[in-house]
Every structure is written in C-alpha cells, then in structure tokens.
Amino acid sequence: xxxxxxxxxxxxxxxxxxxxxxxxxxxxxxxxxxxxxxxxxxxxxxxxxxxxxxxxxxxxxxxxxxxxxxxxxxxxxxxxxxxxxxxxxxxxxxxxxxxxxxxxxxxxxxxxxxxxxxxxxxxxxxxxxxxxxxxxxxxxxxxxxxxxxxxxxxxxxxxxxxxxxxxxxxxxxxxxxxxxxxxxxxxxxxxxxxxxxxxxxxxxxxxxxxxxxxxxxxxxxxxxxxxxxxxxxxxxxxxxxxxxxxxxxxxxxxxxxxxxxxxxxxxxxxxxxxxxxxxxxxxxxxxxxxxxxxxxxxxxxxxxxxxxxxxxxxxxxxxxxxxxxxxxxxxxxxxxxxxxxxxxxxxxxxxxxxxxxxxxxxxxxxxxxxxxxxxxxxxxxxxxxxxxxxxxxxxxxxxxxxxxxxxxxxxxxxxxxxxxxxxxxxxxxxxxxxxxxxxxxxxxxxxxxxxxxxxxxxxxxxxxxxxxxxxxxxxxxxxxxxxxxxxxxxxxxxxxxxxxxxxxxxxxxxxxxxxxxxxxxxxxxxx
Numbered sequence: 001x002x003x004x005x006x007x008x009x010x011x012x013x014x015x016x017x018x019x020x021x022x023x024x025x026x027x028x029x030x031x032x033x034x035x036x037x038x039x040x041x042x043x044x045x046x047x048x049x050x051x052x053x054x055x056x057x058x059x060x061x062x063x064x065x066x067x068x069x070x071x072x073x074x075x076x077x078x079x080x081x082x083x084x085x086x087x088x089x090x091x092x093x094x095x096x097x098x099x100x101x102x103x104x105x106x107x108x109x110x111x112x113x114x115x116x117x118x119x120x121x122x123x124x125x126x127x128x129x130x131x132x133x134x135x136x137x138x139x140x141x142x143x144x145x146x147x148x149x150x151x152x153x154x155x156x157x158x159x160x161x162x163x164x165x166x167x168x169x170x171x172x173x174x175x176x177x178x179x180x181x182x183x184x185x186x187x188x189x190x191x192x193x194x195x196x197x198x199x200x201x202x203x204x205x206x207x208x209x210x211x212x213x214x215x216x217x218x219x220x221x222x223x224x225x226x227x228x229x230x231x232x233x234x235x236x237x238x239x240x241x242x243x244x245x246x247x248x249x250x251x252x253x254x255x256x257x258x259x260x261x262x263x264x265x266x267x268x269x270x271x272x273x274x275x276x277x278x279x280x281x282x283x284x285x286x287x288x289x290x291x292x293x294x295x296x297x298x299x300x301x302x303x304x305x306x307x308x309x310x311x312x313x314x315x316x317x318x319x320x321x322x323x324x325x326x327x328x329x330x331x332x333x334x335x336x337x338x339x340x341x342x343x344x345x346x347x348x349x350x351x352x353x354x355x356x357x358x359x360x361x362x363x364x365x366x367x368x369x370x371x372x373x374x375x376x377x378x379x380x381x382x383x384x385x386x387x388x389x390x391x392x393x394x395x396x397x398x399x400x401x402x403x404x405x406x407x408x409x410x411x412x413x414x415x416x417x418x419x420x421x422x423x424x425x426x427x428x429x430x431x432x433x434x435x436x437x438x439x440x441x442x443x444x445x446x447x448x449x450x451x452x453x454x455x456x457x458x459x460x461x462x463x464x465x466x467x468x469x470x471x472x473x474x475x476x477x478x479x480x481x482x483x484x485x486x487x488x489x490x491x492x493x494x495x496x497x498x499x500x501x502x503x504x505x506x507x508x509x510x511x512x513x514x515x516x517x518x519x520x521x522x523x524x525x526x527x
Contacts (some may be wrong), residue, residue, distance in 0.1 A: 008160075010159065010163050011156055011159050011160040011163065014155065014156055014159050015152065015156040018148075018151075018152035018155060018156065019149075019152060021148075021152075022145060022148040022149055022152055023145075025144070025145075025148060026141055026142075026144055026145040026148065029140075029141055029144045029145075030137060030138070030141040033136075033137045033140045033141055034133075034134075034137045037133050037136055037137050038133070041080060041128045041133055042107065044080050045080065045081070045107050045126050045128060046109075048075060048078055048080070048081065048126065049109045049124065049126065052071045052074060052075060052124075053109075053111075054114070055067060055070070055071050056068070056071045056086055056111055056122075056124050057111045057112060057113070057114050057121065057122075058114055059071060059086060059088075059094070060086060060087075060088040060089075060092070060111045060121045060122030060124075061088075061111075061113055061114055061121045061122075063088050063090055063091075063092045065092060065094050068086040068092065068094035069094050071084075071086060071124075072084040072085065072086060072094060072095060072096050073096065075096075075126065076096045079129060079132060080128060080129050080132070081126055081127065081128065081129060082127050082128070082129045083095065083096050083106075083126075083127040084096055084124065084125060084126050084127065085106075085124070085125040086111070086122060086123075086124050086125075087122050087123050087124075087125070088111075088121060088122035089120065089121055089122055092122070095125075106125040106126060106127045106128075107125070107126050107127075107128065108123050108124065108125045108126075109123065109124050109126070110122075110123055111123060111124055167200075169192075170192040170195055170200050171200070173192050174189060174192070174200070174203070174204060174207070177189050177190065178207065181211065185215070186215070187211075188208045188211060188212075189204050189207055189208055189211070190204075191204040191205075192204075242259060242261055243261055243344075244261060244342055244343065244344050245258070245259065245261045245262030245263075245264075245265040245266060245323075245341075245342070245343040245344070246258070246259045246261070246262060246340075246341070246342055246343075247259070247262050247282075247340070247341045247343075248330075248338050248339070248340055248341075249282055249296065249338060249339040249340075249341065250336075250338060251300060251336065251337060251338070252281075253281060253282050253283060253293065253296050253297070253339070254280060254281055254282070255280045255282060256338070262343060265323065265343055265344075265345045266285050266312065266323070266343070267285075267312065267321075282296065282341075283296065284313070285312060285313060286310050286311065286312055286313055287310075287311040287312065287313050288311070292310060295308070295327070296327065296339060299327045299328070299329060299339055300329065300337060300339060303329045303337075304328075305326070305327065305328040306326075306327045306328075307324070307325065307326045307327075308324075308325055309322055309323070309324050309325070309346060310322070310323055310325050311323075320347070321345065321347045322345075322346050322347045322349075323343045323344065323345060323346065324343065324344045324346040325341060325342070325343050326341065326342040326343075327339055327340075327341050328340055360373070361373035363437040365415055365418060365419060365437075366418055366419055366422035366437050367422070368422050368426075368435050368436060368437040368443070369434065369435065369436045369437070370436070370437060371436065371437070371438055371439070373436075374434065374436030374437075374438065374444060375436075375498060377434050377436075378394075378434065378436075378444075378446055378498045379498055381434060381446055381448075382491065382497070382498055382501075385448060385491060390448050390452075391448065391449055391452045391490060391491060391492075392446060392447075392448060392490070392491035392501070393446065393447055393448070393449055393457050393460075393488065393489075393490055393491075394444065394445075394446045394488075394489045394490075394491070394501045394502065394504075394505050395444065395445040395446070395460075395461065395464070395486050395487070395488055395505065395520075396438070396442065396443075396444055396486070396487040396489070396502065396505035396506055396508070396509045397425070397442065397443040397444070397445065397464070397484050397485070397486050397509075398441060398442050398484065398485050398487075398509050398513070399417075399421065399441040399442075399482055399483070399484050400482065400483040400484060400485055400513070400517045400518055401482060401483070402414065402417070402440075402441040402482065405417055405480060405482065409474060409475065409478060409480070413474040413475060413478065413480070416472070416474045417472055417474065417480060417482060418437075418441065420472050421443075421467075421468070421472075421482070421484075422435075422437065422443070424467035424468070424470075425443060425445065425464065425467060427467065428460070428463050428464050428467055429445065429447070430447065432447075432448075433445060433446065433447040434446045434447070438502075444502070444505070445464070447460065454522075457488060457490075461486055461488065461520045464484075464486065465483075465484065465486065465518070465519070465520065468482060468483050468484045468518070469481075483517055483518030484518065485509050485510075485512040485513045485517050485518065485519065485520075485521075486509065486512055486519070486520035486521070487504075487505040487506060487507065487508030487509025487510070487511065487512060487520075487521060487523075488505065488508050488520055488521065488522045488523070489501045489502070489504035489505035489508060489523055490522075490523075494523045504523045505523075507523055507524075508521045508522055508523040508524075509521070511523075511524060
C-alpha cells in the first residue's frame with residue numbers, strides 16, 4: 001500500500017513531530033506574550049496615572065467630586081482602562097460606572113498632599129482592560145502558530161520530495177533491478193546516477209559482491225550436486241550389482257536394506273514365504289542365533305569393526321553354508337546407530353580348508369588321526385588328565401603277521417585289512433577316546449577310565465582283541481584272519497609325559513609278542 005511507502009512514513013513522522021513542536025512552541029509563546037503584555041499594561045497604566053496625578057491629588061485634597069469625576073472620566077476614554085476610582089482619606093469616593101466595587105484586578109497609586117508631598121491624601125484605582133490584553137495575546141499566539149504551521153507544511157513537502165527523489169526512488173530502482181536478476185546469472189546492478197559516492201552507491205557495490213558470492217556458491221553447489229549424483233549412481237551400482245552381500249541393520253538387529261546378492265547368498269529369496277526381508281531378525285539366518293545376537297550387540301555397544309566366519313542355518317537340501325561377515329557401525333541422518341554388513345559366501349573355501357586340515361591331521365588310508373596330529377591330541381589329553389588328577393590309559397597295538405599278508409596277497413589286500421581293522425577298533429571306542437594310526441601297522445588308543453583299576457582296562461582290551469578274532473574278506477573271496485599284540489601303559493605309573501608313555505607301551509607290546517602274540521601285556525613293572 002502507498003501509505004506504507006518509506007517516503008510517506010518519513011514525511012508523516014516529520015509532520016507529526018513538527019505539529020507537536022508547533023503546539024508546544026505556541027503554548028510557550030502564548031504564556032510568554034501574556035507576560036510581556038502584562039508588563040506593557042502596567043507601564044501604560046503608570047504613564048496614564050502620571051498624566052492625571054496632579055489633578056487627582058488636588059481633587060482628593062479638596063474632596064472636589066467634580067474634579068475627581070473629570071479625572072476618572074478622562075481616564076475612562078483610554079482603551080486600556082475599563083474603570084477608575086478616586087478615594088480620599090476623608091471618605092470621598094468618585095468612580096466611573098464600569099468600576100468595580102472590589103479592587104481585586106485593579107492597580108492602585110497613592111495620592112499625596114500637593115503642598116506637603118509626604119502626606120497621603122487618598123488613592124486612585126485603575127482597572128486594566130484584561131479582555132483586550134488577552135485578545136492581543138491570543139492574536140499574537142495564533143499568528144505565531146500559523147507561521148509555524150506554514151513552515152511545517154513547507155518542510156514536510158520538501159522532505160517528501162527530497163526523500164522520494166534521493167532515497168525512495170533509487171532504492172525502488174535497485175529493488176526492481178534486483179528482482180529481474182535470476183540467481184546464478186552473470187548480471188549485476190547498475191548504480192543510480194548521482195549516487196556513485198554515497199551510501200546508496202556503497203549499497204549497490206555490496207549487493208554486487210553478494211551476487212558474485214552467490215553465483216560462485218551456486219556454481220559450487222551445482223558441481224557438488226553433480227558429483228554427489230554420480231557418486232550415488234556409482235554406489236547404487238555397487239550396491240545392486242556387487243557379488244558380495246550388503247545390508248543395514250537397525251538397533252533391534254532387523255534388516256532395513258539389503259541387496260540382491262545378500263538375498264541370494266543368505267537364501268532369503270528361496271524362503272520368501274517364511275521370511276520378510278524387510279523385517280527379518282538377522283540372527284535367525286544363522287546356525288547359532290544366540291551367538292550372532294551377542295556378537296552384533298557387542299558391535300553396537302562398542303562400535304568396533306568385527307570380522308568372522310558364521311554358519312548359515314540350513315534352509316534347503318540340508319547343505320551347510322558358511323559366510324565371511326564384516327560388521328561395523330554407521331550413523332544415519334537422524335543420528336541413529338546402524339550396523340552395516342558385508343558378507344561373502346566362503347562355503348567352498350571353508351570346506352576346502354577343512355579338507356586340507358583333515359588331510360593334514362588324518363591318515364589318508366584309514367582316516368584315523370596321523371602320528372603328528374595324534375601326538376598333539378595326546379598332549380592335550382594328558383594336560384587335562386593332570387589338571388583333573390585322573391588316570392590315562394595308553395594302548396599300543398601292533399598287528400601280528402601283517403607283513404605276510406602284504407607279501408602273499410599284495411599291498412591292496414593289506415590296505416583293505418588296515419581299513420577294516422581301523423573300523424573295528426573305532427566300533428569299540430567312545431566318542432571322547434583317541435585312536436591314532438601311529439605307523440604302518442601300529443595303532444594307539446588312549447582313554448580315561450572311569451575307575452582307576454585294571455578291571456575296566458582289561459574289559460576294553462578284551463573287547464578290542466575280540467574284534468580281531470573275526471575273519472576279513474579281501475579280493476571278494478579271500479578270507480584272512482589276523483591278530484594283534486597290545487602293550488598297555490598307565491599314567492602316572494608308567495610315565496609323566498607322552499613320549500615316556502609311548503615308549504612304555506611299546507615295551508609292553510613286545511612283552512605281549514613274546515608271550516605268544518594276539519594278547520595284551522602291561523609294562524612289567526606295572527603288572
């Protein structure tokens with residue numbers, strides 16, 4: 001609205017201020033003029049008294065009413081006096097018709113004896129024309145106010161013209177030019193003529209600097225936006241096309257985002273009816289959910305990166321699958337902590353490593369522990385025995401007549417005999433017992449008896465020897481029988497370490513062979 005324009009508001013403000021100043025000035029001037037008029041009136045009355053002083057004194061001295069009346073009537077003719085009264089000390093009172101009986105607003109002058117000036121003979125009272133005096137004062141004040149109002153009006157018009165031409169119009173011109181400029185364009189403002197060196201010129205310079213800074217910022221933002229869009233495309237491509245499974249978990253360990261590779265690796269796509277990939281509690285995917293849950297909660301609480309191999313739950317065909325998982329924490333835009341995960345299917349590698357480890361620890365023919373892995377297991381077993389103060393039984397088994405089987409039937413038949421013997425010995429063992437192929441036709445069995453006496457040992461040995469009594473068929477129709485000599489060593493009686501116990505069992509085994517083979521013998525000192 002035009003009434004809200006700057007030059008109108010400034011003019012209105014100045015005008016109101018000038019009017020207020022005029023009113024105050026007029027009031028001050030009124031009281032000042034009244035004071036001056038009162039002084040002038042007093043002076044005039046004094047001058048009038050001086051013109052009639054002699055006649056008034058004679059009239060009062062002689063109590064001459066005619067002379068006194070002549071004096072007061074002559075005074076009445078002056079506009080400044082509305083009434084006068086002469087009073088003698090002897091009681092004469094002569095006044096005009098307009099004179100007041102009370103002398104509250106009059107001025108009095110003493111009358112003295114014409115012959116003896118020190119003796120007072122009466123007084124003369126003069127009543128000033130107050131209405132005339134006030135009229136003069138008001139007239140003068142109104143003239144002053146009128147002059148000030150005219151000055152105020154002239155000043156307001158001049159201010160209106162000056163502000164509009166020197167301030168409002170240039171600012172409107174700058175604003176209109178600024179509205180035509182599109183952010184990021186190379187346009188700039190032109191300074192209004194005549195304002196190159198004043199504040200408006202400085203304003204234009206500052207606005208042009210701001211426009212230049214804005215253009216630079218917009219260009220940088222465009223470049224940054226393009227780079228971010230390219231990065232988003234690349235990351236989206238990596239996320240969607242990656243061969244590794246990628247996912248995000250919320251703080252409740254539920255999936256919030258997954259790529260196709262993760263669905264394929266984890267088997268979610270094959271189990272859509274059972275699992276909702278957008279609301280899946282991740283630990284449920286794995287063989288041991290409790291372990292995985294504790295692992296992920298530790299990642300959330302401590303914020304450290306964790307890598308491990310985890311076994312998937314069996315989803316289809318009963319096959320075992322292993323994933324190498326990398327977990328770490330990230331913050332989203334809301335400041336919430338999430339877990340990002342990267343998984344790679346390492347099933348083949350894991351099985352290969354298991355095969356390599358198995359082959360490195362087991363005999364390729366009998367699939368029993370080989371000598372190196374067996375000695376390590378025996379050392380661990382002995383440490384546990386010492387810790388729990390138990391007894392350890394070590395049996396060294398050597399097949400009787402095995403060399404003749406190889407020489408007569410060949411090594412293939414000998415291998416079949418070794419495999420069958422290994423299977424039969426495994427059938428006599430408990431899960432926690434250790435069976436080792438120690439040499440060509442030598443085996444070691446170690447176990448912890450429940451009762452520390454030879455009865456349980458003898459029972460196990462007799463059961464073992466019974467396994468050798470059965471016939472072994474090789475080459476489809478060839479029947480072979482074989483025996484075994486067993487040496488028995490006990491911990492701690494026959495040795496404090498594995499090497500000593502094996503040596504003691506070996507000595508006992510030769511004692512069994514000397515006793516006629518296909519039997520068992522304790523170490524001579526232990527029997």
